[in-house]
Amino acid sequence: MGRSPCCEKAHTNKGAWTKEEDDRLIAYIRAHGEGCWRSLPKAAGLLRCGKSCRLRWINYLRPDLKRGNFTEEEDELIIKLHSLLGNKWSLIAGRLPGRTDNEIKNYWNTHIRRKLLNRGIDPATHRPISEASQDVTTISFSGAKEEKEKISNPNGFIHKEEKETPVQERCPDLNLDLRISPPYHQTTQPEPLKAGGRTLCFICSLGVKNSKDCTCSVGSGAGSSSSGYDFLGLNSGLLDYRSLEMK
DNA sequence: AAAAAAGTCAACCGCGAAAGT
């Protein structure tokens, strides 16, 4: 079987977009809106695959993009959100108007990681590096472990003992590769989060705008991300970690 | 001034989930 390609690769351009291609894409989306990305290139007269068009539009051409340097407030928000959500860049981007997941991901990898390391904080675990290297080991999740090993052994050398001795994780709080739900059987609808005196469903608590999965009707229209809700309970401490079950 | 190294970021790739049939 296998997955069919999203477009005919033989007849598509790759690499950097030209001004003309940008103009065509902008003009088409202005006229017809964002729609079927698969058919868009042909309809717009572009020799690009739909995926490429989507990416170009979302990450670069969208009129509501901010661009420019990140502010200190944005930095701190990204760090906070990353500590809660991990590498869920699209969710993080959803909380930063005008920023894209790709932009935030790049910014994290180039700036914030270093910034946290300079502060002595492990960017993977958001804990002090000294603590992380002493007694915290992520069990059986290679990505997180490799990250830790990189931090504690910057030259890449890994001690055999460290590598082979499983150590119980002391504070397994925010490794979002895990189901961070306690043994918990939900027989009825989970109690929604409350923020600012209003009730939020899980979808809205993550800042997902206009989701069809929204059960509280807050996410649509004027009430969502721009209204100053305390998403994730960052400010109010209302975060219910059971609601952050990721996988 | 030139070469090498490091940093940046747009774009690509492959996968999983959702939607459609």
Added chain:
DNA sequence: TACTTTCGCGGTTGACTTTTT
């Protein structure tokens, strides 16, 4: 229910720029 198609996401690459030697 099974299969196919499309979309969206996160990881990675590589071209380009900037800084250092």
